Amino acid sequence: MGGEFNARVKPGATPRIVLSYPDVYEIGVSNPALQILYARLNDTTPAWAERAYCPWPDLADRMRDSVVRLWTLESFAPVRACDLWGFTLPHELCYTNVLEMLDLAGVPLHAVERAGEDPVVLGGGPAVANPWPLAPFFDAFFVGEAEEHLDAVVDALGRDGRVARLRALAAVPGVWVPGRSDRPAVRQVFTGFSTSDPVLQPIVPVLEAVHDRAVVEVMRGCTAGCRFCQAGMWYRPVRERPVERVVAAAGRLLHETGCDEVSLLSLSSCDYGGVAEAVARIRELRPGLRVSLPSLRIDSAAEKLGLFAAGQRGSLTLAPEAGTQDLRDAINKGVDEAQFDEAVRAALAGGFTGLKLYFMIGLPGETDDDVRGIARMAAHATRVAKETGRGRARVTVSVSSYVPKPHTPFELERFAGEQTLRRRQHLLREATPRGVRVTFHDVGVSLVEATLARGGPGSDRLVEEAWRRGARFDGWSEHFDVRRWQAAAAATGMALGEAGGEPPAWRDAVDARLDARFLADERDRGRAGRLTEDCRDGACGACGVCAGEVGMDLLT
Ligand code: SF4
Numbered sequence: 001m002g003g004e005f006n007a008r009v010k011p012g013a014t015p016r017i018v019l020s021y022p023d024v025y026e027i028g029v030s031n032p033a034l035q036i037l038y039a040r041l042n043d044t045t046p047a048w049a050e051r052a053y054c055p056w057p058d059l060a061d062r063m064r065d066s067v068v069r070l071w072t073l074e075s076f077a078p079v080r081a082c083d084l085w086g087f088t089l090p091h092e093l094c095y096t097n098v099l100e101m102l103d104l105a106g107v108p109l110h111a112v113e114r115a116g117e118d119p120v121v122l123g124g125g126p127a128v129a130n131p132w133p134l135a136p137f138f139d140a141f142f143v144g145e146a147e148e149h150l151d152a153v154v155d156a157l158g159r160d161g162r163v164a165r166l167r168a169l170a171a172v173p174g175v176w177v178p179g180r181s182d183r184p185a186v187r188q189v190f191t192g193f194s195t196s197d198p199v200l201q202p203i204v205p206v207l208e209a210v211h212d213r214a215v216v217e218v219m220r221g222c223t224a225g226c227r228f229c230q231a232g233m234w235y236r237p238v239r240e241r242p243v244e245r246v247v248a249a250a251g252r253l254l255h256e257t258g259c260d261e262v263s264l265l266s267l268s269s270c271d272y273g274g275v276a277e278a279v280a281r282i283r284e285l286r287p288g289l290r291v292s293l294p295s296l297r298i299d300s301a302a303e304k305l306g307l308f309a310a311g312q313r314g315s316l317t318l319a320p321e322a323g324t325q326d327l328r329d330a331i332n333k334g335v336d337e338a339q340f341d342e343a344v345r346a347a348l349a350g351g352f353t354g355l356k357l358y359f360m361i362g363l364p365g366e367t368d369d370d371v372r373g374i375a376r377m378a379a380h381a382t383r384v385a386k387e388t389g390r391g392r393a394r395v396t397v398s399v400s401s402y403v404p405k406p407h408t409p410f411e412l413e414r415f416a417g418e419q420t421l422r423r424r425q426h427l428l429r430e431a432t433p434r435g436v437r438v439t440f441h442d443v444g445v446s447l448v449e450a451t452l453a454r455g456g457p458g459s460d461r462l463v464e465e466a467w468r469r470g471a472r473f474d475g476w477s478e479h480f481d482v483r484r485w486q487a488a489a490a491a492t493g494m495a496l497g498e499a500g501g502e503p504p505a506w507r508d509a510v511d512a513r514l515d516a517r518f519l520a521d522e523r524d525r526g527r528a529g530r531l532t533e534d535c536r537d538g539a540c541g542a543c544g545v546c547a548g549e550v551g552m553d554l555l556t
Pocket residue numbers: 223236237238535536539540541542543544545546552
C-alpha cells in the first residue's frame with residue numbers, strides 16, 4: 001500500500017501530520033472527510049499530511065512480535081515521529097481500533113503520559129458529538145467541519161513544545177481540550193461550502209476499496225428533521241453546490257481517477273436542488289457513464305427513479321424506518337402507505353430486480369404492533385411484485401436496533417435494552433412472510449453502541465478494558481465478541497446498554513449549535529405524533545443553527 005495515484009509527497013515539509021481512519025485501508029481510503037483534509041492540508045498549507053490505517057489483527061500481531069511500529073503510507077516513516085496525529089472518528093465501534101493504532105505506533109495511550117516528541121493526538125468526525133468515551137486518549141478534539149481552520153491548526157503546530165502547541169490549539173474555534181477547556185467547543189460550520197470545489201484529486205486506491213467511484217459532494221446537511229437521526233441534526237444547515245461546479249468537478253474527477261462511475265454524495269442527494277440537471281449533464285460527459293445517488297427518499301422516489309439509467313437498475317433500498325404510520329409520525333418520517341406503495345410499484349416497473357427495505361426496532365414508544373407492521377409492509381411489497389408480474393424480484397428486510405444519540409430530539413430517551421430487542425427480533429422473524437429475507441443487527445453490538453454513544457466521563461475505562469481483553473475491529477462481525485465487552489463492563493462496574501440519562505455530559509464538551517428547547521420540543525412533538533416541516537421549503541423550526549454568518553445556502 002501507499003504510492004497511490006494522487007498521493008502527496010512533500011519531503012522536508014513541516015509540520016508533519018498523519019491522518020487516520022481507524023479501520024483497514026479498504027474502508028478508510030474512501031472516507032470523504034479524510035480525502036478533504038488530506039487534499040486541503042497538502043495543497044493549501046505548508047504541512048505535509050500523510051496517512052495511516054489500522055492493520056488487520058494478523059499483521060498487527062506480527063508487527064508486535066517483530067517490534068515494527070505503525071508507519072505512514074507516504075514516507076514510510078514511523079507515525080510516532082509526526083507533529084500531529086489526526087483521527088476521523090465515524091462511530092463508536094471504531095474506538096478500540098484507536099487504542100490499537102496508538103499502541104502499534106508506540107504512542108502512549110493516555111494524553112497525560114505523552115511528553116517531548118510525542119505527537120499531539122487530535123480527534124474529529126461525527127463521533128466527537130460525545131468525546132467522553134475517548135477523552136483521556138486524545139490531546140484535543142475538533143468539533144465540526146475543519147476546512148476553514150486548518151491554517152490555524154498548522155500555525156499552532158509551529159509553536160515550540162507540546163504545551164505551547166496545545167495552548168495554541170485550544171484557542172482555535174471548535175477545539176476542545178479535555179481537562180483544559182473551560183467551556184464546550186462550538187461545532188464549526190464550513191460557510192464556504194457552496195463556493196468551494198469538492199476534492200478534485202482524490203487518492204486512487206491501489207486495492208479494491210468499498211467505494212470505487214468518483215465522488216462529488218453536492219450538498220452538506222439535511223433538514224428532513226428525522227428525530228432519531230444524528231447526522232440530520234449535526235450537519236445542519238443545508239448548503240448546496242451550484243450545478244455548474246458539480247458538473248465541472250465530475251469531469252475533472254473522471255480524468256484524475258479513471259473511474260467509470262460518479263456518485264453524487266450527500267445525506268440525501270435526491271433533495272439536492274440541482275439533482276436532475278446534474279445527473280443529466282454528467283451523463284453526457286461520457287457514453288455509458290454510471291451516475292449513482294446514495295439513497296432515495298420514499299416520498300419522492302417514484303419521481304426520482306427516472307434519474308437512474310435503464311442499465312443501472314439492480315437492487316433499490318427504501319427506508320420506511322418504522323412499520324406503522326403512528327410510529328413514522330413519531331420519528332418525523334412522514335411517509336405514508338400510499339407513498340410506500342407508489343415507490344414500490346415505480347421501482348418494480350422501472351426494472352429494479354430487488355427491493356431492500358430498511359427499518360429500525362427499539363424506537364421510543366414502539367409497540368409490538370409497530371414491529372408486526374414491518375412484516376405487513378414486507379408482505380405488501382411481495383404482493384405488489386407478484387401482482388405486477390415481478391414475482392422474481394427479491395424483497396429483503398434489514399432491521400437495525402435504534403440507539404439514542406446525543407444532540408438529537410431523542411437524546412434522553414431510554415435505550416430499548418437487550419431483552420426487548422431480542423423479543424422483538426423473534427416477533428418479527430415469526431411474522432415475516434415466507435420468501436422475504438430478514439436480517440438483524442447484532443444486539444450485542446447495539447448494547448456496546450448504546451453504552452458508548454451517551455457515555456460520560458469514566459466511560460473511557462470500558463473502552464480501554466475491552467481493548468486490553470482483545471476487542472478490536474468491533475464493527476466487523478467476524479471480530480466482534482460481546483463477551484469481551486461484558487467482561488470489561490464487569491471489571492469496570494458498568495452495565496452494558498445503561499449509559500446516559502440526564503444531565504447530558506456531552507453538552508459540557510460540545511455545543512452543537514442546537515437549541516436545547518428545540519430538541520425538547522421535538523421530543524414532545526414526537527410523543528404526541530406530530531410532524532415538523534422540512535425547513536428547506538417549510539417554516540423554520542427554530543433549531544438554533546442559522547445565526548450570524550451560518551445559514552442555509554440553497555440553489556435558487
Ligand atoms: S434555524 Fe431554521 S432554517 Fe436553519 S436549519 Fe434550523 S430549522 Fe432550518
